[in-house]
Amino acid sequence: MKYIDEHRDGRLAKEIARQIAALADPARSYHFMEFCGGHTHAISRYGLEDLLPQNVQMIHGPGCPVCVLPIGRIDAAIALAMRPEITLCTYGDLMRVPGSNESSLLKARAAGADIRMVYSTLDALRIAEAEPDREVVFFAIGFETTAPPTALALRVAIAKELRNFSIFCNHVLTPAAIQNILESPDVRKLGTVKIDGFIGPAHVSIVIGTEPYEFFAEEFQQPVVVAGFEPLDVIQAILMLVRQVNDGRHEVENQYIRAVTRFGNEKAQAQVANFFELRESFEWRGLGEVPYGALRLRPQYAEHDSEKRFSMVTTAAKDNPACECGAILRGVKKPANCSLFGTVCTPDTPMGSCMVSPEGACAAHWTYGRLREHAKAFE
Amino acid sequence: MLPDNMAKVTLDGVSKIISTALVEDVKAGDYVVLHVGYALGKIDPQEAERTLALIREAALA
Numbered sequence: 001m002k003y004i005d006e007h008r009d010g011r012l013a014k015e016i017a018r019q020i021a022a023l024a025d026p027a028r029s030y031h032f033m034e035f036c037g038g039h040t041h042a043i044s045r046y047g048l049e050d051l052l053p054q055n056v057q058m059i060h061g062p063g064c065p066v067c068v069l070p071i072g073r074i075d076a077a078i079a080l081a082m083r084p085e086i087t088l089c090t091y092g093d094l095m096r097v098p099g100s101n102e103s104s105l106l107k108a109r110a111a112g113a114d115i116r117m118v119y120s121t122l123d124a125l126r127i128a129e130a131e132p133d134r135e136v137v138f139f140a141i142g143f144e145t146t147a148p149p150t151a152l153a154l155r156v157a158i159a160k161e162l163r164n165f166s167i168f169c170n171h172v173l174t175p176a177a178i179q180n181i182l183e184s185p186d187v188r189k190l191g192t193v194k195i196d197g198f199i200g201p202a203h204v205s206i207v208i209g210t211e212p213y214e215f216f217a218e219e220f221q222q223p224v225v226v227a228g229f230e231p232l233d234v235i236q237a238i239l240m241l242v243r244q245v246n247d248g249r250h251e252v253e254n255q256y257i258r259a260v261t262r263f264g265n266e267k268a269q270a271q272v273a274n275f276f277e278l279r280e281s282f283e284w285r286g287l288g289e290v291p292y293g294a295l296r297l298r299p300q301y302a303e304h305d306s307e308k309r310f311s312m313v314t315t316a317a318k319d320n321p322a323c324e325c326g327a328i329l330r331g332v333k334k335p336a337n338c339s340l341f342g343t344v345c346t347p348d349t350p351m352g353s354c355m356v357s358p359e360g361a362c363a364a365h366w367t368y369g370r371l372r373e374h375a376k377a378f379e
Numbered sequence: 380m381l382p383d384n385m386a387k388v389t390l391d392g393v394s395k396i397i398s399t400a401l402v403e404d405v406k407a408g409d410y411v412v413l414h415v416g417y418a419l420g421k422i423d424p425q426e427a428e429r430t431l432a433l434i435r436e437a438a439l440a
Contacts, residue, residue: 001391003410003422006431015438091415120416122398142415148401149417206412206420236434258427259412259420268401268419 003258007230008046016235017051023242029055031194032241033331035178036201037064037359038229044364046231047372048238056238059193059331060364062177062286063201065142066093066357067329070283071317073170074099077139080168080310081105081113087131088168089124090139091146092117093357096350100317121153128157128165136162137306140169145203147171147295148268151275154297154304168306169296171276174204175212176293177284181330182220184287191332197241199234200226202256209264213252221250228256275301283316285353286329325352328361335365336373342366380407388413 024030034040040060043049049058062068078099081088088105095106095117109115114134118124121138128136140150150167157165178198200213205226213224223244227237237255244251254260275298282294297305306312319325323345324338335341335354345351347363354360358367380386384400388411398417399405411418 003427012434012438016434019437019440120398122416145414145419148419149398149415152398152400152417203412203414203419232434233430236430236437239437255430258423258430265401265420267403271401 004230007228007232009232013046013048013051013231013235016232016239020056020235020239020242021053023239023246024053024056025246026055029057030196030242030245031057031059032197032199032238033059033061033181033195034199034234035061035063035174036199036204037067037357038202039199039227039234040064040361041359041364042229042231042234044368046234047368048231048235049369050372051235052238056242058238059195060328060361061181061198061331062284062329063143063174063204064329064354064357064359064361065146065172066097067325067353067360068172068177068284068286069094069097069141069170069353070285071099071319072283072314074105075103075317076312076314077168078103078105078108078113080137080306080312081108081115082111083310085135086310087114087116087127087134087136088139089116089118089127089136091119091141094139094141097353097356098320098350121149125153125156125160125162125165128162129160132164134164135310136165137310138165138167140167140171143172143174143201143204144207144272147272147276148207148265151271154275154301155271157304158301163303166304166306166309167297168312169276171295172282172284172290173278173293173295174201174208175216176290177287178213179216179220180284180287180290180293182216182222184290190288190330191327193331195222195331196245197223197225199237199241200224200252202227202229202233202259205254205256205260205264207265207268209262210252210254210260211262211264217250217252223250223253225253226256226260228259285319286326320351323352325354325362328354335362336370338362342370380405386418388418
């Protein structure tokens with residue numbers, strides 16, 4: 001497909017990797033965090049880490065919406081879905097996320113709950129319209145990429161007077177989370193890793209632009225390169241980061257200039273601003289409470305806010321004590337460091353959220369990385 | 380292009396009806412970035428070409 005195939009040219013990727021190896025100072029190491037799960041997936045899928053020199057390392061960040069959703073929110077969604085009047089609509093990747101006591105939406109559905117997988121908020125709207133006697137709840141998760149589609153669905157629901165449509169809002173924000181990784185005392189207490197720069201997300205940046213990263217590039221003296229999701233995009237971004245580090249620069253650069261502008265998609269931003277406001281605090285799995293790191297519906301839309309409409313309560317719940325998702329989401333540990341990885345925890349029977357979504361570090365390593373390590377061991 | 384800000388796209392031969400309500404000025408023939416059934420942004424063909432040229436240049440340096 002145009003604009004994709006040409007960005008998957010392995011020969012060019014190897015040439016760029018050679019440039020990185022030539023430029024990387026052997027006297028130091030480079031640790032770059034790709035914030036976004038889409039990049040984590042691309043890095044694993046295309047084996048980019050194998051192309052990089054030893055002293056250039058990628059740290060997988062928390063930018064996987066399914067992975068950072070705390071268990072309490074899954075439990076709350078399951079409890080709601082068990083009510084007879086509720087039809088819960090969800091993106092497919094939430095279905096297998098483990099809740100407390102080995103529960104999941106998939107198991108709740110098997111137990112009789114009306115839970116339906118949808119591809120888009122448009123599908124959830126269609127259900128609400130076709131079945132006016134059902135209370136249709138859209139389980140909204142994701143970053144700045146999925147928030148505008150949720151906002152638009154709300155706009156349509158209001159215009160069509162779909163009073164049986166509401167939103168269980170779990171949208172989270174990228175810049176707040178990056179800042180949290182860099183400065184939160186909680187995160188520091190839990191352990192952090194040295195980071196020399198960030199690869200900024202692709203689709204998120206199409207919406208928000210590159211401008212929101214300027215503050216912490218300056219404040220924390222961290223280079224940021226926004227990159228596309230194809231392998232050549234990622235490796236070019238790594239080259240740009242190595243150059244910035246070598247030059248002592250900490251700027252926001254845009255590798256994904258074919259889709260990302262400085263101020264982003266203002267039409268989509270306006271939709272989000274119309275219907276959502278910031279939460280003072282929201283729990284992220286692995287990061288703890290992140291101030292101003294999530295969205296909720298504005299009070300005037302309370303009728304369409306599932307949390308208010310159904311007086312939902314979220315109780316904090318603990319992860320499986322052996323699960324290392326928290327540390328993996330902060331980049332402190334790698335999937336292979338977790339004792340559950342590949343034994344009881346696989347994509348078929350995930351114990352932690354990082355094994356569920358293909359964007360999760362564990363699932364990406366299970367699908368692609370572990371086989372390469374295996375092959376290396378036999379070389 | 381279809382009514383109500385909808386459009387038909389092809390993804391490597393697979394056809395799909397998507398919403399274009401979140402982007403400005405889309406027209407038939409444009410390439411868009413698709414996310415959960417919505418076009419989030421357009422691909423700028425000139426910048427795409429420029430990026431590839433830069434990558435090739437870096438690779439041959």
